Amino acid sequence: MQTLTVDLGARSYPIHVGAGLIGRAELILPHLPMPRVAIVTNSTVGPLYLDTLRAALEDAGVSVLPIVVPDGEQYKNAETLGHIYDALLAARMERKGTLIALGGGVIGDLTGFAAATYLRGVPFIQVPTTLLAQVDSSVGGKTGINHPLGKNMIGAFYQPRLVLADTDTLDTLPDRELSAGLAEVIKYGLIRDAAFFAWLEENMERLLARDGEALTFAILRSCRNKAEVVAADEREGGLRAILNLGHTFGHAIEAGLGYGVWLHGEAVAAGMVLAADLSRRLGWLTVAEVERVRRLVRRARLPDRAPDLGLPRYQALMGLDKKVEGGRVRFVLLKRLGEAVVTADVPEALAAATIEENVASV
Ligand SMILES: NC(=O)c1ccc[n+]([C@@H]2O[C@H](COP(=O)([O-])OP(=O)(O)OC[C@H]3O[C@@H](n4cnc5c(N)ncnc54)[C@H](O)[C@@H]3O)[C@@H](O)[C@H]2O)c1
Ligand SMILES: O=C(O)C(=O)C[C@@H](O)[C@H](O)[C@H](O)COP(=O)(O)O
Ligand SMILES: [Zn+2]
Numbered sequence: 001m002q003t004l005t006v007d008l009g010a011r012s013y014p015i016h017v018g019a020g021l022i023g024r025a026e027l028i029l030p031h032l033p034m035p036r037v038a039i040v041t042n043s044t045v046g047p048l049y050l051d052t053l054r055a056a057l058e059d060a061g062v063s064v065l066p067i068v069v070p071d072g073e074q075y076k077n078a079e080t081l082g083h084i085y086d087a088l089l090a091a092r093m094e095r096k097g098t099l100i101a102l103g104g105g106v107i108g109d110l111t112g113f114a115a116a117t118y119l120r121g122v123p124f125i126q127v128p129t130t131l132l133a134q135v136d137s138s139v140g141g142k143t144g145i146n147h148p149l150g151k152n153m154i155g156a157f158y159q160p161r162l163v164l165a166d167t168d169t170l171d172t173l174p175d176r177e178l179s180a181g182l183a184e185v186i187k188y189g190l191i192r193d194a195a196f197f198a199w200l201e202e203n204m205e206r207l208l209a210r211d212g213e214a215l216t217f218a219i220l221r222s223c224r225n226k227a228e229v230v231a232a233d234e235r236e237g238g239l240r241a242i243l244n245l246g247h248t249f250g251h252a253i254e255a256g257l258g259y260g261v262w263l264h265g266e267a268v269a270a271g272m273v274l275a276a277d278l279s280r281r282l283g284w285l286t287v288a289e290v291e292r293v294r295r296l297v298r299r300a301r302l303p304d305r306a307p308d309l310g311l312p313r314y315q316a317l318m319g320l321d322k323k324v325e326g327g328r329v330r331f332v333l334l335k336r337l338g339e340a341v342v343t344a345d346v347p348e349a350l351a352a353a354t355i356e357e358n359v360a361s362v
Helices: 045-059 078-090 105-120 131-137 167-172 175-192 194-208 212-232 239-244 247-257 264-281 287-299 311-318 348-356
Strands: 002-006 013-018 036-042 063-069 098-103 124-128 142-147 150-157 162-166 331-336 339-343
Touching: 002 212, 013 212, 036 045, 036 078, 036 105, 045 063, 045 098, 045 167, 063 078, 078 105, 078 142, 098 105, 105 124, 105 131, 105 142, 105 150, 124 131, 131 167, 131 175, 131 212, 150 247, 162 167, 162 212, 167 212, 175 194, 175 212, 175 239, 175 264, 175 287, 175 331, 175 339, 194 212, 194 287, 212 239, 239 331, 239 339, 247 264, 247 311, 247 331, 264 287, 264 331, 264 348, 311 348
Parallel strands: 013 162, 036 063, 036 098, 098 124, 124 162
Antiparallel strands: 002 013, 142 150, 331 339
């Protein structure tokens, strides 16, 4: 097991990464104010991993309330959140009870927001079981739910007490989901870690083949990048927005197609290629550099073109992005491979051409 820390003063927390961690209650116990937890999971992950986690905790004297919600991005909404509150209230979960998110980013975001709001805040722990959740969503405290008009529109910054990333859980992850996680991994290389981008170009096949050493390296390197950004700017006053590379286009794709049609990582992958192409149009990246981005995305078995929703629909959806200021979309773009910038100074015609020249019919 290897451990990193998200450095947030009194709210700092560890990220443990390694094999077989779900069965190790001793890693969780120090973070529980009282021996009572609710494990929130879904109908896919529950049958795979709930028993192991539950038995480990119960054997250690912890009372466990399982809450199983339906699986899918389309359930990351107010209705599912309501079911979680209902179950917590029915079981009289108290303020010192801890919520544990067992699953991917959907479960993590939902459970984190439930924890931020139930009784005005109870402790929570992330046990991420997808690559995407292990490299990104379980770290940093962005929690929330979708709105039909836009992704993650309702939420809170609320940090977990612990992130427990058991790499064994990736054994059961479908290939498509593994690739989706690789999108956010590539993101770290593009925004602030050129050496990691080059490493990914060398090692993409090992990652796709689920080589344990390569995956663990990529998870730790990604978490280290994210932890450093979050420690510097927890609530996205500035720097943290670079973690949104590809998301302005990507969130428009997810909401525009309907949640769950394209996976989050797939939409972000196409969005990053568009962001790279827009950066080229602004004179920052070369054609060859955009091709490097496109090639790596394709090698990760991810889409490098966006679905053709029509330009007006893209513009309307992107106008709802959380980074919009004074009505102007703020784009996360690339000055070079390994350095992101956030700018509203983008001629509308260039953004429009980027979309129109990078779409493919779905
Ligand atoms: N909070 C953040 O900082 C942040 C960062 C990135 C993404 N997100 C959010 O995370 C979500 C995407 O997360 P995701 O990609 O993990 O999707 P997900 O949570 O939908 O999980 C993907 C699929 O894999 C299944 N699954 C999970 N673990 C499994 C396992 N070990 N074996 C087999 N199947 C497994 C799930 O049931 C689901 O069907 C989006 O809602 C996105 O907006 C949040
Ligand atoms: O942690 C962050 O900050 C991120 O932006 C990480 C993203 O990968 C993630 O998808 C996040 O949920 C997007 O944030 P949002 O504020 O655009 O909803
Ligand atoms: Zn994301």
